[in-house]
Amino acid sequence: MLTMEDIIRDGHPTLRSVAEEVPFPTPExxxxxxxxxxEYLKNSQNPEVSSKYGLRAGIGLAAPQINVSKRMIAIHSPDENGTLHSYMIVNPKIVSHSVERAYLTSGEGCLSVDEDIPGFVPRYARITVKATDLEGNELKLRLKGIMSIVLQHEIDHLNGVMFYDHIDKKDPFKAPENAVALER
Known part of the structure; x- marks a missing residue:
């Protein structure tokens, strides 16, 4: 079982390197x-389990965050309508995105970043991602709103990018142009 000790923190070199493609078929x-x-994400969202094991709640996790430099992502989160999105995906690529932007009014957080870094993180409002599942089936995910933001955050981890890299250093709370403000 993964715990908070397995999650590497900001400053670790793996978080700033580009993760490797996973070969097909996906190794066991x-x-x-x-x-x-x-499992970590599910456990972290369960109050009893997270309290027992001292887990910080998370909705997405990229393999580089556990010091595995491979293009793998897990997501477990409801969208704005309460529909649960639970994915284990390999080699995700954004193949198209909207011109319109979106950002979380509360800013973004990260299991690898212990301190609160305030500011708006501009993201695409809608994205289409191609990836494969554990069985090697090609997936095409069309996501918008919160789920679009979550997946972009995790794909950034695969490319050595941290969420705060997107925050305007001069004016962190400047609303991005042509952007929808989302509550979380």
């Missing part, structure tokens, strides 16, 4: 890592 070891990542 990588599938197991992804299952553990999703």
């Amino acid at each position: 070891e990588d599938k197991e890592i992804l299952r553990e990542m999703l």
Whole structure:
């Protein structure tokens, strides 16, 4: 079972490097890592389990955050309508995105960043992502709003980018142009 000790923190070199593609078919070891990542997210959202094991709640986790430099992501979160999105995906690529932007009014947080870094993080309001699942089936995910933001945050981890890299350093709370403000 993954715990907070398994999650590397800001400043670790793996968080700033580009993760490697996962070969096809997905090796069993990588599938197991992804299952553990999703299990962490589910456990972190369960008040009893998170309290018992001291887990910080998370809705997305990229393999580089557990010091595995591979292009793998787990997500477990409801969208604005309460629909649960639970994914274990390999080699995700954004293949199209909206011109319109979106940002969370509360800003973004990260399991690898212990301090609160205030500011708006501009993201695409809608994205289409191609990836594969654990069985090697190609997926095409069309996401908007919160889920679009979550997946972009995690894909950034695969490219060595942290959420705060997107915050305007001179004016952190400047609303991005052509952007929808989302509450979380």
